[in-house]
Amino acid sequence: MKYTVLGAGAMGLRYGILLQEAGFEVDFVDIWDKQIAAVKQQNGVFVSRDGANKHLVPINISSPEDYQGDPDVWIVFTKQMQLADALKRSQHLFNDKQYVVTAMNGMGHIEKLNQYFDSNKVISGTAMIATVLNGPGDVDFMGASGAGSMNVVNQNEKPDEMTKKIVEEFSKANLNPKLTTNFQGTLMAKVILNSVCNTLCTMFGIKMGEFIQAPTAEKLSKQLIDEAFDVCERAGITLLNTREQEWQAIKYASTTAMPLHFPSMYQDMDKNRPTEVDYINGYIYDLGLKYHYEASTHDFLRNLVHLAEFSKDFDPKSLL
Template identity: 30%
Template sequence: MKIAIAGSGALGSRFGFALHQADNEVVLIDNWVDHINAIREHGLKMTIDNQTHNAAIPIITPQEIPANVTVELLIVFTKAMQLDQMLQDVKPIMNDNTKVLCLLNGIGHEDIIAKHVSRKNIFIGNTMWTANLVAPGHSESFGAGSVNLQNLAPGEENMAIAIADVLTEAGLNAHFTENVHNTIYLKACVNGTMNGLCTLLDVNMADFGATKDAHDMVASIVKEFAAVAAFENVQLDVEEAIEFVEKCYDRTTIGEHFPSMHQDLIKNHRLTEIDYINGAISRKGRKYGVSTPYCDFLTQLIHAKEDIILK
């Protein structure tokens, strides 16, 4: 399959590498000059469970998309706040049959994608794979992961299953689900706890989990996600969601991982996606009349941290 990865940072590179190794025709798209130059000069370096591989995968900026070249599948891995502009920029690589799969952290991205793509071509989901950028051109991943996805428009179930099959053949453990919003909200509970809290405390997930107040903090945030989700016909089992989050503490799987928000703000001094995670719950809480004090405060704290670091 001809596949483009729009947003080829840590996780985009991980998926691009896996799909390339499975003999798909892959092109990476990104705007980070140092990353692009490193991959062009040395290939994409990918370290998986402490084994390092190298792959010669083409990488371009959106402005370098060749004329009359389109792909069958576009997977978007931008930061949430970059999604709208990226989709505008990569329009030349899409045609009326190009499918777009969104696996971004956060909630509500389909509304942005629908501004650029027919709803019948939109597929949404989430992933539990993790990755870090070691350096430009070098991504690192460890532990197992999975992908859940669904078609946005009715009648496209067979295509959703076909996309899941392509990802699974590349070792990415993908599944078609008939209720992806449940899995998106469940993953959002992970992002809504681990991202902000690990960033503020400057720890990985295992070290956060070892604190005596970890359970109570996670439970308070998850309850707010569940209360908002109920107004969108998504029924989250709070105890199940808490248990799902707390599996992240396991050092033998992904516990040593620093969440993407920590990588963005603490390591790379970039703005975060907090407005699309806890901030989204705060906005929806105001809309539905649901009190979300923990998400409100966590969003404010991250913005304050951005002000301090990025001033």
């Protein structure tokens, strides 16, 4: 099948390049002009693995306005706050036969995708795959070849033949997909993991492997996990894991799967970009309020991240 990746950032490049290397036709569409310019100037993307073996991989990239392809499947990997604009600019490229797959961080993207795609053709998921965008046209795949995994789930929770074909082709690209039939539970499991690892690592500028060694890591994690599970129980969401299994997943991700990884939220903070904390910890807190429950630790962390964003941009001269 033919794929087009909307959002050629760290994860979009990893998915697209791995599919391309597996023999599938892949195009890339992006709304970041610097990325498009850099890739076109150097005739591809520089790809490293764990900071080594940097090499140029040719790819086809366009803006939404310049793209003329007609893929079978869109793979969407923008940031949450950029998605609405990216979809609006690309809407002339969408049609009724196309499927869309996304494994974006946080929550809020499904509602936006449903404005352009039939919900029966929306496939979401969660990616336990670490990737770093060093700059325009320069990406680093973290972990050994074949490392990482993902969960895949249909919005209608009814896998069809097209879904199974996508899972088969993702498997050939070493993305290690696992098909589930619990839509909300699948997505929220990753949101909860990110609400711990992404947010806490960002606040203190540490890698996941450093965080998990802290004497307070388990207590902090379980406090956030318990609040998130309390919210989900009130919302009628059955999660894939138990509370203890969620903690074990955080331990595994931090000690084994991605110990050297700075989460994407930290990467955004480090490069003075807005973070997705409102779509992760903020989403959990806001969902809880709908069911008369206050996940106060998640709200506290969300506000701390926003304070950190503000302090990075604060001009001390304004006090004079």
